[in-house]
Amino acid sequence: MAPDPRVLKAFDATRALGIPDEEMRPVLRNLLKVYDRKWELIEEDNYRTLVDAYFEFKEDKQAEGKRKAPISYHDGERPKQKLHLEDGDERILSSAKPRQVLSVKETETPPKTSKKEISKPSKIFKGDIKPTTSSQASQTRLSEVERISKLPRMDARNRKSYPEKASSAGHCEDPIDGPSCRGIQRKNMPSDHRQKELQSPRIEKPKNMPTDHYQKEQTPRIEKPKNMASEHYQKELKTPRIEKPKLHLGPGSSSYRGQSGDASNGNIRMKSLSSLYQDVHQSDDENTNSSHIVSDITKGSENLKISLLDETGREELPKFNYIPCNIIYQSANVNISLARIADQGCCSDCSRDCLSASFPCACAQETGGEFAYTPQGTLREEFLTACMSMKNEPQDDHFVYCQECPLERSKNEYMPEPCKGHLVRKFIKECWRKCGCNMQCGNRVVQRGLRRKLQVFLTSEGKGWGVRALEDLPKGCFVCEYAGEILTNTELYERVQNRGNERHTYPVTLDADWGSEGVLMDEEALCLDATYNGNVARFINHRCEDANLIDIPVEVETPDRHYYHLALFTNKSMKAYEELTWDYGIDFDDHDHPIKAFQCCCGSAFCRDKKQKGTRSSQTKKPRKKCALIE
C-alpha cells in the first residue's frame, strides 16, 4: 500500500528539525489515536502539536530513565505538553495584542551613555550639532511602558487634513507641500503620491565599525541545498538527539535581566542562546557530528516559534537577546500619542475590516487612495512593483534633491558636494488604535507580527547564520519586521566606539525623515541596532540586487517619518528552505568609507563586490544605490 501522503508530509516537517522518522513514527501513531485521526489538529502550526508531543515523549523517557519501547499514552489521554488548541488560543490572544514600542529599563540596558556623552557631537554625520533639547534630556529616564509624550508635536512634520474617505483609488487630492519641506526640493514628484514629507531611503554606515573577519573564522559545514527534496536531505543529515527546551525566560525573570549584558570597559557581554535556553545540542552516540538546535529563539515572544539549526554543531550559538518589537534604548525621541494623530489621519468611523469597505478609508491616503495590502494579506502587485522599481531601477523622477545633503556632509563636512538626489520612499500606513476597525482589519499586517514559519540556520557560503522559511511563501507576503533598540545616532556612535572587534553589528538608520527635516542632528536622527537586542531579521544576510526580500517603511503609531517600522516582504514567490536575503545597499566600491565592508559571498550574478572573483561582468553591474548598511 502506498504510504499516506499526510504521514510523509508530517515526517518531512519533523525531519527538518532533525527528528528521525523512526522516533517520530510511534509519537505520530499515538497522536492520531488520541486525536481520532483529526489530521488538521496535528498539521496546524507546522505540526507544532506533534513536535511538542515528541519532546514530551523524550522528556518522559529521560525522566523515567528506562524503556526502549515506543511512546504510549493511555488511551484517550492527551500529552501533558501544552497542546495545539491551547496554543492556538494563545496565538489568537497574542495576535490581538498590538505590538508596542517599549522603552528599555536602564537596569536592563547596556552600555549606559551619560548625558554628557549624548550631547557630544557624533561623528557619524558631521552636521552642525544643536544642543540637546530639554524634552530630549527629560527622556533620558524612561519607564517600561509605551511612551506617551507630554507635548504633542503638531509641527511641520504632521499630516495635513485630508478627506476621511478618498473619492476613489488613485485620486488623492492632497496638495503637495513645497516650501514647508525645509532644505529640500522635490523634482518630478509622482502625482499619485501624497507624501508631503520627502523621504530619503538611506541606511548609513556608522563610522569606525569593526572590520568583519567572520569568513576567516568559518568552519566547513553541511547545509541543506536549496530546494532539495527532504528525503534526499535526510540522508545527508546527522540525526541529532533532541531534548525539549527546559527554560523559557521572560521579561522580569532575573536571568532575563542578566542576559541583557553588562558594560565593562564599554563592551557588552551577552550570554549565548545555549546558556539561555539550555536547548538541544546533543551529539550522536559517539559524541561526534552533533547538531545544534534551539527550538525557539524567541523565548515565546512571537506568534510562532523560530528554531535555530546548526547541522555541524560547530558554530557558537549567537549571543543576543530576542525582542519581538522595537525598544527605545535611552534617548530616542519617539513621540507616540493619540493627540498627534489627527481625526482626519485615521479612520475612527470605520468598523471591522477597512479592506472590505466600499471606499478606501483615510488610512489608504498614504498609498494613493488604495491600500497597500490585498484581502489575502500580501502587498498589492502595483505597490510592490513601485517599491521594487525605486529600489532596483532608481530613476530621476523618484528623486529628491537636498539643499544641504546629510550624506554629502558626512563625506565632506566643510565643502559638501551638491546632493546627488535620493529616492522618495514609499510608505505603508496601517490602521491603528484611534481607528474604528478591529485587529483583523486587512490594513493591519505588520503590527500583527509573524505569520510565517521561519528558521535561523547556518549557511554554507561563509555568511554565518541566515534565515529561511519552512514553508512556501507567496510574492508580497510580510516576513518580519527589522526590530532592535531605537538609538539616536549619537548613541550608536558611542556604542560602535566600544564594540571593539565584534564580528557582526546590526545597525540600520531610520532616515526617511531627513527629507522633511533638512539635516537632522545626530541627537535626533534615529537608528535601529539589533546587535544586542533584536529579532529574527538580524540574521538575514545580504544579497546584491536580486535579493528576495524588500524593506518597506511602515507607519503605525507615529504620524511622521521620524520613527517608523521597517518591514521585510517577499518580492517573489519562494519555496520552503530558500534563504531569505535582503540588499543592504552597501557600496563595496567605497574604499574611503571608514567601515570596511565584508567580503560579499552572496553568489548573485549582479554582485557588486569586485573582490569576488568571476561573479560579475561589467554588463551585469547595476548602478549603486545608497540605502542600507548592516555589517
Ligand SMILES: C[S@@+](CC[C@H](N)C(=O)[O-])C[C@H]1O[C@@H](n2cnc3c(N)ncnc32)[C@H](O)[C@@H]1O
Ligand atoms: C545582519 S548580519 C546577518 C547575520 C549574520 N550572518 C550572522 O551570522 O549573525 C550581517 C553580517 O552577516 C554577514 N553577511 C551578510 N551577508 C553576507 C554576504 N552576502 N556575504 C558575506 N557575509 C555576509 C556579514 O558578516 C555581515 O556583517
